[in-house]
Amino acid sequence: GAVVSQHPSWVICKSGTSVKIECRSLDFQATTMFWYRQFPKQSLMLMATSNEGSKATYEQGVEKDKFLINHASLTLSTLTVTSAHPEDSSFYICSASQGHGEQFFGPGTRLTVL
């Protein structure tokens, strides 16, 4: 199956700093990438949908100025958590789709903000 990578796999940062998470589709071109957030013992919640070359579409309640998404190419999307705070600590998972209803998930990035 298609492979999606995320980097870093985990990150610890101080409150107030910004953190960038990369999502790459390694063996296919992804027309759309999705960013999900998962709090401990909870489900995955969609944060935003990202199409290459256009602005991301954010779900209701997700601050676009807080979570900056850039989809610069058909194989790379980045999520930047700006001015991170402890409440942003979570598991962030990206997925990539070729547009046929199937999506391939990355391994996730665990963010801890001290």
Place this chain on the structure above:
Amino acid sequence: AQKVTQAQTEISVVEKEDVTLDCVYETRDTTYYLFWYKQPPSGELVFLIRRNSFDEQNEISGRYSWNFQKSTSSFNFTITASQVVDSAVYFCALSEVGTNAGKSTFGDGTTLTVKP
């Protein structure tokens, strides 16, 4: 709006027992995809199955089987002869097609614990 309900929050069984995880969904779309994923403690989502809305044929893969019934909007997952390694959180998800292709709604997950 899409909705996926996994009514069973936690299930505990003893090894070798069969277990069924329920999934009920709501959608106004006539075309969609349904998925099951396994999430072990490491956190990475493991794809188990994809079924499109026009394919109601049940599927068996080793100890896993899935029962898709469109009439009741259910897509249940059965593990036969469960093993300790099956312990994980299992998510059912519904994925859109068309302009929002790939956009998924997840259920809350069912935590399965298989005891030796």
